[in-house]
Every structure is written in C-alpha cells, then in structure tokens.
Amino acid sequence: MPQVVMLLLHLEGVSFIQWLQTTFSGFAEVLLFLTRMGDPRHAFLVYFPLALVFSRSVGLRTLLVAIISEWTNLILKWMLHGERPFWWIKDPEIFEEGKAPHLDQYSLTCETGPGSPSGHCMVTAAVLWVVTSALVSDLSAAPSNSWKRNPIIRAAPWLIYSLILSAAGVSRLFIATHFPHQVLFGTAVGILIGYVFNKVQVQSFRPRMCVVLSAGLAVSAMGLYGILLHNK
Numbered sequence: 303m304p305q306v307v308m309l310l311l312h313l314e315g316v317s318f319i320q321w322l323q324t325t326f327s328g329f330a331e332v333l334l335f336l337t338r339m340g341d342p343r344h345a346f347l348v349y350f351p352l353a354l355v356f357s358r359s360v361g362l363r364t365l366l367v368a369i370i371s372e373w374t375n376l377i378l379k380w381m382l383h384g385e386r387p388f389w390w391i392k393d394p395e396i397f398e399e400g401k402a403p404h405l406d407q408y409s410l411t412c413e414t415g416p417g418s419p420s421g422h423c424m425v426t427a428a429v430l431w432v433v434t435s436a437l438v439s440d441l442s443a444a445p446s447n448s449w450k451r452n453p454i455i456r457a458a459p460w461l462i463y464s465l466i467l468s469a470a471g472v473s474r475l476f477i478a479t480h481f482p483h484q485v486l487f488g489t490a491v492g493i494l495i496g497y498v499f500n501k502v503q504v505q506s507f508r509p510r511m512c513v514v515l516s517a518g519l520a521v522s523a524m525g526l527y528g529i530l531l532h533n534k
C-alpha cells in the first residue's frame with residue numbers, strides 16, 4: 303500500500319485510540335480482561351474442548367478452524383509486518399523528539415510481534431463463527447412450536463457473536479496493540495475462514511489426511527519463512 307495511505311491510517315488510528323483511552327479510562331481492567339479472553343490460545347484450550355463436549359463434529363471443526371486461522375495469521379503477519387501503535391509513535395523517523403502523540407501503556411500493551419492482522423480478532427472471529435453457526439442450526443432444527451423458534455432467540459447467538467468481536471477489537475485498540483485497520487482486517491479474514499472451513503466434514507478425515515495437512519501447514523510456513531529471510 304502507498305506509504306502516504308499507511309501514514310494516514312496510522313495517524314487517524316492513533317487519534318482514535320487516544321479517544322478510546324480517554325472515553326473508557328474507567329474500564330481499563332474490564333478491557334484488559336477482554337483482551338486476555340480473546341487470546342488465540344483459548345481457541346485450543348477453551349473453545350475446542352468445550353465444543354467437543356457438546357458435539358464431536360462441532361468440536362473437530364472448531365479445532366480445524368483454530369489451526370487454519372492461527373496459521374493464516376502467522377503467514378499474514380510475516381508478510382505484512384504491521385506496526386504496533388505503542389511502538390510506532392516512538393519511531394524517531396516519524397516524530398521528532400517531544401512531538402509524538404501520547405498513548406497510555408497497559409500491562410499487555412507491549413506485544414513484540416508484527417501487528418497486522420490482529421490475531422486475537424482473527425482467531426476469535428473464526429472459531430466463534432463455528433460455535434455460533436452450530437447454535438443457530440440447533441435452534442432452527444427445533445419443532446415449529448418450540449420456544450427455540452422465536453426470532454429473537456434465534457437472532458441472539460449472532461448478536462452475542464457481534465458483541466464479543468466488537469469487545470475484543472475495542473480492547474486491542476484501547477491497550478494500543480493494534481491500529482483500527484488491523485482489527486477490521488483480522489476480523490474480516492477470521493469470519494471468512496470460519497465461513498469457508500465450517501463447511502468441511504472434518505469427522506470424515508482419515509489419520510493420514512490429518513498428518514498430510516499438519517505437515518503441509520508446517521512445511522509451507524517454514525518455506526515462506528526461509529524465502530522471506532532470503533529476500534530480506
């Protein structure tokens with residue numbers, strides 16, 4: 303993307319983060335809690351085992367989507383090298399000494415890896431897409447006279463899904479680990495991965511296919527890493 307567009311996105315992003323930090327300063331602990339809840343590792347440690355308890359097929363699809371979204375996030379981060387707001391404002395090539403905008407620092411602010419796209423938003427959006435779709439299918443399959451067919455009850459899972467994603471995104475912005483476009487990009491790719499891979503019949507995978515898939519993801523990630531390192 304042209305440098306001037308990136309500069310504009312970063313400057314506008316910092317202004318938005320400053321506004322969030324001022325407006326929600328009293329909710330710092332809640333937002334830190336939300337950012338912890340959105341940690342990609344919870345896809346494997348919380349959402350996958352919980353989904354598996356309720357349904358083997360939903361559990362396995364949750365695991366597949368968690369793996370694909372983590373892998374995609376890693377690859378995109380290596381390729382895009384997104385800045386992190388809290389570090390970006392400290393770049394002396396962008397701001398002269400004493401002229402940089404101020405951003406508050408929190409205990410989880412200082413992420414060290416590339417920032418684009420947001421892993422918290424991408425993995426959460428992908429994994430919860432599978433869980434939410436399963437809940438909605440269950441409600442839709444209920445007999446027509448059941449309370450589950452009430453339109454408000456059937457809309458609730460998607461409403462909760464949107465609220466969780468918004469909360470995760472705002473929490474990442476509030477602690478200045480991401481620019482808004484990184485959060486939006488991560489969420490959009492996460493939704494796409496959830497939508498596409500939710501259609502895969504994982505329970506029919508043979509062990510050999512699982513091994514080939516795992517090896518393919520590992521080799522392609524290492525290959526890309528080698529290429530990027532070589533062309534640095």
Ligand SMILES: O=P(O)(O)OC[C@H]1O[C@@H](O)[C@H](O)[C@@H](O)[C@@H]1O
Pocket residue numbers: 341342343413415416417419420421422423474479
């Ligand atoms: O891209 P994000 O949202 O900053 O996430 C990056 C990393 O954030 C860390 O806090 C997590 O422990 C990692 O698992 C994750 O990859």
